Amino acid sequence: QLIEDRGTGVGSRIKGHCRYRGRWFDIMCGKRGNVCITSEYKMFQTCVYCFEQLKHSQFVEEKNGKIIKRLTKGSLMYINPECVSRSAKSRDTFSSLAIGLSGRTSxxxxxxxxxxxxxxxxxxxxxxxxxxxxxxxxxRED
Known part of the structure; x- marks a missing residue:
């Protein structure tokens, strides 16, 4: 099992929701099996196929006669046109793949x-x- 290393979040508030995860979570996970703590540094901004920078996809919206660009924060857009995976991906799916790859490699x-x-x-x-x-x-491929 791979868990993050970016703080425990005890008492902090994120968009109105409390994060209730402290040291007890790490201990509880360790009792059930092997745990590897992996770094989340640049996990959500780097493509795991070509290691290029990713961007949030944008959409254009017209409101009261004004054109507004907005970010879609749930998906990521690939910038490299030569990448194997040249489409928008879900941030959650992509992040779990990146965490798994990085943790397994470590x-x-x-x-x-x-x-x-x-x-x-x-x-x-x-x-x-x-x-x-x-x-x-x-x-080997036979």
Whole structure:
């Protein structure tokens, strides 16, 4: 099971809703099985296929004769035209894929994906990631 590391949110209010998740949640999850804490840094703004920046999709609305651009905050738009996945995706589905990929990589390799690392990406970190990833056995296609 993968859980986030971005604070516990005890007592904070988000859009009128209280976040009731503290240290007890991490302990409770740990009693049921293995837990890996993964970083959420840039998870929601980076494409997992090409690692390019994502943007919120926009729509144009006319109100009282004025044209207004509004963001659609529930979906993300791909900017890279050469990406494998060139369409708008649901933010929740995409985020769970990114968290799973980053957490799995951190567990297997011991190093986060450089694009999701909160530290500045150095050439050394990229080489370390490539070295550990190349040591994994390849899947053979027969």
């Amino acid at each position: 567990c297997v390799l011991g190093v986060p994906i450089p694009h999701f690392s909160p530290n500045q990406i150095s050439q050394y970190e990229i080489e370390k990631y490539k070295t550990r990833a190349s040591a994994l056995p390849r899947i």
